Amino acid sequence: IRKGSVCSSELLHTYLCFPEMATSLLKTSLSARTKLLYQTGLSLYNTSHSFHEEEVKKTLQQFPGGSIDLQKQDNGIGILTLNNPSKMNAFSGVMMLQLLEKVIELENWTEGKGLIVLGANNTFCSGSDLNAVKALGTPEDGMALCMFMQNTLTRFMRYRLPLISVALVQGRALGGGAEVTTACDFRLMTPGSEIRFVHKEMGIIPSWGGTTRLVEIIGSRQALKVLTGALKVESEKALNIGLAEEVLQSSDETQSLEEAQEWLQQFIKGPPEVIRTLKKAVSSGRELCIEEALQNERDLVGTVWGGPANLEAISRRVKYYK
Template sequence: MLATSRRRLLLLPQTRSYTVRGRPEDIAYLRQLGRDDDHVTLYLPGDPSFPSFASSLKRTAILELNNPSARNAMSGKMMAELTDAVGKLDEAAASLCCVIVRGTGGHFCSGADLRVAKEHLSSPEGGATMSRVMTHALTRLRRLPLTSVAVVEGAAIGGGAEITTACDFRIVGQSATIQFVHGRMGVSPGWGGGARLVQLVGRQRALRLLGRTEKVSSDDALQIGLADAVLDDDAIEVGVDSFVRPLDAHAPGTEINGTVATLRTRSLRRRSAARHQARVVPRRRLLVASDDVDGACRVPATLGRTCKRCGDRKIGQIIVSARSITSARSHGPTCEWDDYQLD
């Protein structure tokens, strides 16, 4: 009997494990995937080109996302540059108190740049690379002993919404919206944002935002705890300066930074969940083309179940086919589901 059990164990399919740690080869690969006009820029106090609206802030850095042709969607090149910028913030943390994360051109970020993702990152390996790098970068941003403030103008969509959850505060323009559109694409948040969202708004609201892919207005975001302040669109830079100035007034390395670092310890469970997301998401097919989104099959489900007939797995109410998009579209609600253990 023991020998039979061992033989059966040997026949089980081997699953590949993914971690949140960004690897040098991942960064090198992603750095090639971009255009001349898409980039992530870090401005440190004293830089000649430091944005004028924050010139009164002496201990605050500004991290800008810029991809004008795609509403600041993150290309592979930008993901690599974000990792670089977070590393520089870590090196300069002793002289800083705060970091502002914002997009340019009246938009925050519309997630991953689908023009790049469809061509280079739609495979499980490519999706795993993107997930590793972005989860690692945002986890490092979250762990910095600095207060981070996301300034949301226009829209924060998909991965852009996940980036906002990596910051301590979210300042939202009156007409801005936040939307977790992952469910329409048949995927879970792959940059650790799902776990952080639960910490921000609670399990019930997070499930609603992720499952229904609702567009959250600025006022609604403030009401549910997804935003900390709502500012008039034409006065957002002045409002950001006023909001950040008390944080900027602390001397670097003093009690406020120690308090921030202490509060980071409360995120242990969230980081564990983020690591779980980074392992599980790349194993599923990533649907990134817009014409695939509407065809993704959905049935009522619970996390952690798999079909005995076809092997498809489902996350919440989303079914992700392990075979093909066509199979996902033809997949019916009559499957026989068994629980499985998410490692």
Template structure:
């Protein structure tokens, strides 16, 4: 085993990645009062390609979101003409050693695993070319919206690579082994309609009104108190892991403290009635 693999020190990894500058990933709090955060990818000169510095930015956004107790949802999207065109090729050429590849993979898998584990409703909004590492990032959300001009492709094979961020593992969860194999091994770039047809995406939105439509899509899932959303997300995560017994335990342990709680009593007093004919 290579020496650099023995210890995973994210501080060291971040310091290394920060050498590869360009672009930013930032957290917008414009809709915080509604329980919605927006993570923007912004690297216009490279069509939102991911640099080392952007990976560190993304991780810092996650640090803040994990502490957001009143949060309900996160929208992940790109500024400008597209979501993310993949990894920054200048970064890839400059950081072309196995050690730096290992650091990049560790950091991005940590980010996306934590993003997937947020107790919030997560939505990716894809528009324009969403390729390579950008496609990997996009599929870790609960829901995927595609603008009518979106193009999604796992094109890593064309560069003599496989997925680095966990994209293959997540893709199998979403569309199954055979469809995932086809998508990965052909490096085909899929249209918005094709993404719907293989169940990779959930809805097509209009390019000109994509942000408004995405926010409206999110709002249907955040009508309940944040406690309800957080608890459901936790149980669903265990259910997805196929650990049935553990999932039952988690569901019970999250339920019983809410029985008779102020939230429960207020709902019973204001909303819930038996329906009779």
């Protein structure tokens, strides 16, 4: 049974004893999961998990400071800036709310192809604002915040936001900031920058989905070292263990952003509908079991086959084997 598949031990038992019933259950489950993947705004958690989003939003509003800024460029690249420099771009409660608002805005940006996430003033993010952390001191508060941020970052990285995303790590990405980098498809780092999961030193563990995503990116053995050692993963080490794609040439805020845009451009050349469809296909291949991923790929083909980009490429008679 494939990891991440909708199949379970119960379904396996049913299949062995009642194969026709199991096949029917699997097909129904596949169909349901495909529909869920398509639904914009779907949350991992809802009231059935004792998660009440509107109540959490009211609580987060009590902790102002900073902003999440979004610039949508004509070239199809969005620039999402974590802007709270007086606190090393730590997330205030209001910033957490604004991040969700920006994700929703990006979901509806049909011309978009790529996204770069960075912090203001040449540093990425130091995690959560400690004022909010201290005030939300009960396990119930921690669980509610965990579910809110997991919902937001899952929407950010999955099928429903079909942009190729890059975290531009300048300076430090600590705690929750390190977790945010894992929600991007790629990570680019400047010389001297670092990613560090400091959660253990705070007496907690990553709560925004960072553990799960880190294991997917670098594997369980490396993830265990990084997390239990609260290791300072500098740019060259990040490159060596597969956490970063590339170490950029410049540490200058403006120049490194230009480098990041140039790096991203090689992957987003072409019509938005084609780039976005490719991202959707890759995401479904990662998230779904093989049968459902293949069916989803078939459906996606139908959205671009015979479309303007396909017909234009055929008319040009491009020969790729030269």
